[in-house]
Amino acid sequence: MGVLRIGIAGLGTVGGGLLKLAYGQGPLASTVTVTGVSARTRGRTRDVDISSIPWFDDPVALAKSPDIDVFVELMGGSEGSAKAAVEAALSAGKHVATANKALLAEHGADLAALAAAHGAEIRYEAAVAGGIPVIKALREGLAANDISAVSGVLNGTCNYILTEMDVTGRSFGDVLADAQRLGYAEADPTLDVSGADAGHKLAILSAIAFGGAPNFKALRLEGIQAIEPIDLESAKFLGRRVKLLAKAARVGDSVIQSVRPTLLAQDHPIARVNGPLNAVVIDAEPVGRLSLVGRGAGAGPTASAVAGDLIDLSHEDSRPVFSGPGQANPLTAASGGLLANSKFYVRLRVPDRAGTIAKITDTLAKHLVSIESFLQKPPEDAARVPIVLTTQPMAEQDLLDALAELSRLDVLVEAPVLMPLED
Numbered sequence: 001m002g003v004l005r006i007g008i009a010g011l012g013t014v015g016g017g018l019l020k021l022a023y024g025q026g027p028l029a030s031t032v033t034v035t036g037v038s039a040r041t042r043g044r045t046r047d048v049d050i051s052s053i054p055w056f057d058d059p060v061a062l063a064k065s066p067d068i069d070v071f072v073e074l075m076g077g078s079e080g081s082a083k084a085a086v087e088a089a090l091s092a093g094k095h096v097a098t099a100n101k102a103l104l105a106e107h108g109a110d111l112a113a114l115a116a117a118h119g120a121e122i123r124y125e126a127a128v129a130g131g132i133p134v135i136k137a138l139r140e141g142l143a144a145n146d147i148s149a150v151s152g153v154l155n156g157t158c159n160y161i162l163t164e165m166d167v168t169g170r171s172f173g174d175v176l177a178d179a180q181r182l183g184y185a186e187a188d189p190t191l192d193v194s195g196a197d198a199g200h201k202l203a204i205l206s207a208i209a210f211g212g213a214p215n216f217k218a219l220r221l222e223g224i225q226a227i228e229p230i231d232l233e234s235a236k237f238l239g240r241r242v243k244l245l246a247k248a249a250r251v252g253d254s255v256i257q258s259v260r261p262t263l264l265a266q267d268h269p270i271a272r273v274n275g276p277l278n279a280v281v282i283d284a285e286p287v288g289r290l291s292l293v294g295r296g297a298g299a300g301p302t303a304s305a306v307a308g309d310l311i312d313l314s315h316e317d318s319r320p321v322f323s324g325p326g327q328a329n330p331l332t333a334a335s336g337g338l339l340a341n342s343k344f345y346v347r348l349r350v351p352d353r354a355g356t357i358a359k360i361t362d363t364l365a366k367h368l369v370s371i372e373s374f375l376q377k378p379p380e381d382a383a384r385v386p387i388v389l390t391t392q393p394m395a396e397q398d399l400l401d402a403l404a405e406l407s408r409l410d411v412l413v414e415a416p417v418l419m420p421l422e423d
């Protein structure tokens with residue numbers, strides 16, 4: 001293929017970054033020509049002058065335009081215009097490049113089928129971990145490996161909030177408000193802090209590593225809203241760090257996918273990845289353990305990933321949408337995601353009342369919870385004494401049963417916080 005004709009729908013952070021590369025001095029400028037653009041507001045001032053590029057009010061019309069070879073979807077959202085336009089492009093046999101993890105995580109199987117039916121490609125390097133080329137690493141570089149786990153810090157907003165809470169001792173709410181002021185968090189931060197954004201990315205990684213298509217519904221999701229400075233302090237005391245860990249791991253013939261706050265050992269490659277950075281760790285044979293760290297968002301890193309996909313497409317490089325090491329022997333994504341054998345961290349708050357500790361230790365023993373460390377913190381007031389404990393390796397269900405019984409016995413003044421430990 002000669003110069004690739006691209007249509008870009010979405011000219012915000014990522015679309016704006018891509019336009020700069022397309023009209024800059026680098027390799028993308030000689031690879032593509034922009035033959036159409038679409039956004040919501042035509043009159044908005046953009047960093048790059050788009051007055052000479054054909055404008056489309058409707059991204060679906062751009063997707064179908066005979067003047068484009070590749071439709072670049074940078075609007076976002078799993079439904080609505082993004083989905084309709086990507087479907088229209090694929091149905092017209094046009095390749096798609098996108099940064100839209102929500103769309104691929106929730107509709108990846110249908111879109112892959114549509115692409116296959118029309119001989120089109122979908123490229124999505126920017127959808128996971130922004131500037132880190134982890135999709136290419138998994139699909140291409142590690143194609144001959146047997147993957148046992150893919151884990152990572154995949155949401156920069158959460159990592160920034162946890163790092164700030166750790167360094168300053170401030171609460172989740174305070175740090176989130178600052179992050180919103182500084183533009184590190186959206187006005188509505190739900191998708192990030194609930195773990196859903198990291199979950200979308202994990203579902204995509206899991207499909208490539210373990211086969212099948214993304215299965216977002218099977219994922220276990222937990223966000224960082226319940227984490228308090230006391231948890232970060234206690235983790236440090238235990239020689240650990242709290243991270244929102246996204247992890248897909250082979251367990252027997254299934255893959256378990258979860259996004260949940262986790263206490264990582266200090267020497268874990270992700271433990272010291274701080275601030276808005278992202279990281280991915282891949283455990284595979286024969287390559288061994290591989291760690292990738294870099295910027296997971298922002299105009300430059302994300303546009304770099306989209307541009308890499310466009311350059312690949314210009315070489316007429318062709319491959320099924322979720323091809324990768326997992327497709328040879330696909331595993332089923334198990335739903336639920338309770339851990340069968342892990343150490344856990346538990347934070348409880350109990351009333352300052354004689355006999356409470358005995359009730360706790362008796363109940364834990366009854367459910368075969370073997371305690372590794374137990375720390376009673378100074379009372380915050382008469383009604384609230386924090387207790388932090390860690391367990392020996394055990395089934396998560398047994399611990400949940402023990403905590404449910406403690407709740408029934410009226411010895412907890414709030415819901416417990418539970419996090420796995422990972423070495």
Ligand SMILES: NC(=O)c1ccc[n+]([C@@H]2O[C@H](COP(=O)([O-])OP(=O)(O)OC[C@H]3O[C@@H](n4cnc5c(N)ncnc54)[C@H](OP(=O)(O)O)[C@@H]3O)[C@@H](O)[C@H]2O)c1
Nearest residue numbers: 010011012013014039040041074075076081099100297298
């Ligand atoms: N920002 C990042 O660092 C980053 C990193 C990785 C992946 N992503 C993904 O990249 C995609 C774009 O994110 P972004 O941060 O660039 O978003 P953004 O800054 O909010 O920009 C969105 C763009 O899409 C346009 N748009 C929205 N709805 C539209 C519609 N119905 N029809 C036509 N145009 C529409 C907007 O038009 P107006 O400009 O006229 O408002 C805007 O240009 C999302 O899927 C996101 O998840 C972003």
